[in-house]
Amino acid sequence: MDSLTLPHAEWRHREGLDRLVEVLGDVRFVGGSVRDTLLGIPVADIDLATPLPPERVLELLKAAEIRAVPTGLAHGTITAVLTSGPVEVTTLRRDVSTDGRHATVAFTDDWCEDAARRDFTMNALYADPLSGEIFDYFGGLTDLEARHVRFIGDPLQRIAEDHLRILRFFRFLARFGDQPDAAGLDACTARAKDLMALSRERIRDELLKLLLAKDAVRVVQLMIARGIFGPVLPEIASAELLTHVAHREAEAELTPSPIRRLAALLPQDAHIADQIGARLKLSNAERKRLVAAVAKPDGPAKPLVYRLGADTALDQLIFSNREIAEIAEIRTWQAPRLPLTGGALVTRGLAKGPDVARALRTVEDRWIAEGFPDSDRVEQIADDVVAQALRAPSSEKAAPGSSGRA
Template identity: 70%
Template structure:
C-alpha cells in the first residue's frame, strides 16, 4: 500500500454498541459495502465485520460480553451479532478450497490478504480499522473506486468460474457505481454468459431486480443486450425493451416516483400476458410480483387517471401510466389523491324496493359506473343516481 487513507466519519459508526462489538472481536475490521459506500459518500445499509477469530470462538467472545449472537452461516464462517441498533454480520477470514460456480467450500485463515483475494471486485475488498479508520487495500480498490471502475480481483474468467452470479453482480455494480466498464471484466462476462444457466432462477431474479433500480440501469441494460448477457436466461428482453425501459425511467423521474423494479421489468418485456407469465414463473417471482407484472401490461379502458386509480389502485395505476407520453401529468393528478368509497350499499338499494339477488349487484355496479363517470360526486348526488336506477330496474 503506497498511501494511507482514513475512512471518513459517518453516522453508522455511531450506532450504539458497534464500537464495543469491534473491541470485543479485536483484531477486527469493517469490510465491504460499509467501507465502499462511506468513501463514496452514500448511505450505508449493512455493516460487516471481518475477524481472524474462528466463528465458534467469536460467538463465545460475544456471548461473554453480553452481546446476543446468532449462528446464521457458521459453516461458512458467518455469525450475526444482534445489537440494539440492528444486526451486524461478523465473518471469519476465509479462503476458498473449492468452488463449482454456485457454492464454495472454504477454510478459515488469519491472512487478511487471502480473505480479500476471494472477494469479487476490488471496491468490495476494502477494510477499515474501527479505531484508527485506516483503510487496508490489497488490490487497488481505492483507485478503482475513485475512477468508478468495477474490476474483478485477479483473473475475471476464474472469478466467474468460482461464482457465476458474479456476471450479474458485475453489471449491477456497474449500474450503481460505475462509469466505464472494465474491458477485461466485460469480455469475461460475455464469454461466460451461458454460465448463468447453472444458477437458481431466484438468484438471477434477485440480481436483475436490484440492477433495474440502479441509477444507470438503462445504459447498463443496453450494454447487456448488446453483449448477449441475458440471452441464456431471459431471451425475451431485447433492445426494444431497453427503449421502453428508458421511457419508463424518464417518466418515473419526471413524475418524481421512486424506481420500481417490477414496473421496470414490465417495461423491458413485450406487452404480452403469456410472455410476462412465463418470465415471472421462470424467475420464480412472488405472487405479488407476478400480479404486479401482469397488471402493468393489462389493457384498461378508463376515462381519467382518477377512474384508473379507483378501479385498480394507485400503485398499479402508476405502473400503467408510466408508459404513456402524458404519464407524468396523469400521475401527478392522482399522486396525492385518496380514492373515495362509494357512498351507498346494496342494502340501500333493497330499501328502495329491489329484491335481494343478482339485480342488486347489477344496479349497484351501474350506480358506481355513473358515479365514477360524473367525477365522484357526493352522497346526495349518488342517492339521486340510485333512485333513478332502481326506478328503471323496477319497470
C-alpha cells in the same frame, strides 16, 4: 482516494456498535459500509470481518449478553442483533472448492486471503473501527476513485467460482461504474451461458436490483449488445421502451420500480410477461403487476387507479403517451371508497342477492363516471338505480348467465 482513513459517518455511531467492537476485539469493517462511506452515500448494512473462529464469536457474544444468530455458521457468519439493528460478523475465509453456485470454505487468520476471495476490488476494502485506517490489498481505493469495477484476479476464474458475478459486475457498473473494465466485460460476455446454471431466484434478485441503479439504462443496453441476457432471458432484445419509461419516471418524479422496468424490457404481450414472471419466480402480486403493466390504459387516470390500484395504473400511464401532468396529478392521489353498502340498497326495497350486487355495480360505475362525487350525490344515484331496478321486468333483473334468483 486522497485519504486512507474512513470518514466519520452516522452509521459508525449506531447504538451498541462500539460495544460489539470492544467485545470482539480483532475486527474490521468490510465491504459495502467502507465502499459507500468513501463514496459519500448512505450505508444500508454493516459487516464486520474477524480472524476469530465462529464458535469463539458466539462465546464472546453470549458472555456479553449480545443476542447472536448463527445465520451462516458453515460459512462463518454470525449475526449480532443490536438494538439499532443487525450486524453480520464473518470469520476470515478462503475458498477450498467452488462449482459456480456454492463454495466450500476454510477459515483463516490471513486478511489478504479473505480479500482475495471477494469479487471486486472496491468490495475488498477493510477499515479499523477505532482508528478508521483503511486496508486495501488489491487497489480498490484507486478503482473506487475512478469508478472502475474490476474483478480481483483473473475475471474468468472469478466467474467460474460464482456465475452470479456476471450479473453483479453489471449491477455494480450501473450503480458505481463509469467505464467497464475491458477484461471483466470480455469475461462476462464469454461466460454468459454460465448463468443457465443459476437458480432463477438468484437471477431475479440481481436483475431487479440492477434495474433500480442510477445508470441502469446504459448498462442494460450494453448487456443486450453483449448477449448477456440471451441464455436465460432471450425475450429481452431492446432497451428502447426502458429508456422511454426511465425518462418518464424522472419527468413525473416517480420512484423507479423494478417490476415496471422489467416489464419495459419484455415484449408487450401479457402471455409472455406471465411466462417470464413464472420463470423468475416472482411473487403472485409481482407477477400480476408485470402482466398488467403491458396492457394499454383504458380511460382516465383516476378511474384506473380506483380499479387497478395505484402501482398498476401508474405503470400503464408511464408506458403510454399520456401527459405527464395527468400522471403527476394521481401520484399522491388516494382512491376513495364507495360511500354505500349493499345493505343500503336492501333498505330501499331490493331483495338480497344478485339484484343488490348488480345495482351496487351500477351505482359504482356512475359514481366513477361522475368523478367520485360526495355521499349526498351517491345517495341520489342509489335512489335512481333502485327505482329503475324495481320497475324493471323480472327477466331484466336476472341477466343471462347470472347465478341465483332475482
